[in-house]
Structures are given as C-alpha cells and as structure tokens.
Amino acid sequence: MAETQSVDLRSRFPGVISLLRFFRAANQLYMIDRFANAPDPHTALEVLREMESIVLRLTPETIKVDNRQVRACLHDRIRESETELYRRLGAIVGRNERNELIFAVRCPKLPTDRELDELRRALDSYELRPAELAALAMAWRVKG
Numbered sequence: 827m828a829e830t831q832s833v834d835l836r837s838r839f840p841g842v843i844s845l846l847r848f849f850r851a852a853n854q855l856y857m858i859d860r861f862a863n864a865p866d867p868h869t870a871l872e873v874l875r876e877m878e879s880i881v882l883r884l885t886p887e888t889i890k891v892d893n894r895q896v897r898a899c900l901h902d903r904i905r906e907s908e909t910e911l912y913r914r915l916g917a918i919v920g921r922n923e924r925n926e927l928i929f930a931v932r933c934p935k936l937p938t939d940r941e942l943d944e945l946r947r948a949l950d951s952y953e954l955r956p957a958e959l960a961a962l963a964m965a966w967r968v969k970g
Contacts, residue, residue, distance in 0.1 A: 835954070835962055839945060841937030845877050846963030848934035851916035852900050862960035867949035870956040871942065878936055886933050892920035899933035 836843055849857040857877055864870035884899040891901075896918055903926050904912060909919050912929040922928050937945070948954040 835959060839937070839941055839959060841935045841941050842874065842945060842959055843963050844934040845874065845881065845936060846960060847916060848881065848899070848931060849877060850963055851912075851931040853912065853915055853917075858960050858963060862957040864956050867946060870949060871946060874937065874942070874945075881934060881936065884933070889928075889930060890923050891918050891928065891930050896930050897932060898930040901928055901930040903927065904929050 846858055846861065849855070857873070861870055861873045861877075864873055881899060886897055886899050887901070888895055888897050889901055890896070898918070904919070906927060908929075909927065912919050917929040917931050919927070919929050945954075949956065
C-alpha cells in the first residue's frame, strides 16, 4: 500500500482505524482478524458494529498510571512478562496508585454514520478491502 493511499485511508476512515487500534492495544487481535477476513462487505460492517457495541458497554474511567491521569476505557493488572507485549500493541503500561503493574487503553473515536456509509460504498465497489484498514490499524504509528 502506497504511503499516500494509507494517509488517504486514515483521513477517510479515522473512526474505523481508531476502533481497530483500540482492539489492537487491548490485545483482542481476533476482532481485527474477523474484520480483515470478512467474506463480504456486510459481514465486515457487522464486525465493526459488534466492536462498537463492546466499546459502548465499557465505562470510561480516569486512572493514574505512573502518577499521570489517563482517561481509559479498559485497564487491568498484568504480569511483568507482559509489559513489552502491551507496549508494542499500543497500550499505556505502568504502575497504578497501589503500585500494581497495569495496562490502560484510551477510549477510541467511534466511526460516524457518514464514515460507515462511505466504507460500505468503498467495500461494495471493491475499491477497498477490510484487510487494508486492518493492516493500517496494526501498523506502528510513525511520528513525523
């Protein structure tokens, strides 16, 4: 995928990519796999709706991680051996107020109805495959 195409997809589908990255950071890679490997556009959109539903059921909390406030939709204790994994996936890793090692994942932006309509059209016309958006979500963020 060319750099200009990936930038274009990020600007066209920011909510979709944010949602997929949330599941990456939460180490729920199977959800991204389900989206990427959806057999048709309808199924891909249903997977996104399921992802949205899961996020909407979470209760955002402000927690302390290494003495800084973080607004997170998901957080939990982890073992020392898991710290690098969660960091590589994009989660915030550190110690909470009880000095427990935790990971935290900020709440994602959710796709707008307009964004989902545009995605449906792009998938239906074969202009885009779900795997392309999944690949962007799984890629490292480039600081620039």
